Amino acid sequence: MNKLANQNAPDCSCNWFERSAKDITIPVVFDELMNTYHILHNEGRGRSIFYYCPFCGGKAPKSLSPTYWTEVTHEESRRLQDLTKHIKTQEELFTAFGPPDSDFDPGGSMTTRGTPEMPPETTLAPRRVTYKTLSATVDVHVSIDRYDRLRFSYTGRYIGPKKSEQAAT
């Protein structure tokens, strides 16, 4: 359970998240699976969730409860690892599985803070594609960096609407 400093804060109503996610100069991304906003760091390899709006202090959009997601079983995760282990490039990916079900290219870039030894470095955020057809229960996500390196990950699938008691909290 996330420990929020101020459970009673109002929801953010200034649209800072929406604006920032669209602004390529700000390393903020929207995770359409979990309905959460994140700040990217470590050249896009790391990300941290926002709980509050840095501008108005209101609560960030609520993440969807994991309760409503299918479970990624050990067997299924192993099967998918087998299925994808020989795929090393974007081209091989699209040849093997065809067009993805979703294709999220933030188009943004991130700039590291320079140090006295290293100038600031700018890198492009990875493209992320999702396949829903490779498994009956699991979505397969592929993050493709600009060196054409792939990273696979699996998530459970959203299986139902939020209950009203959940939505109201």
Ligand SMILES: [Zn+2]
């Ligand atoms: Zn706000």
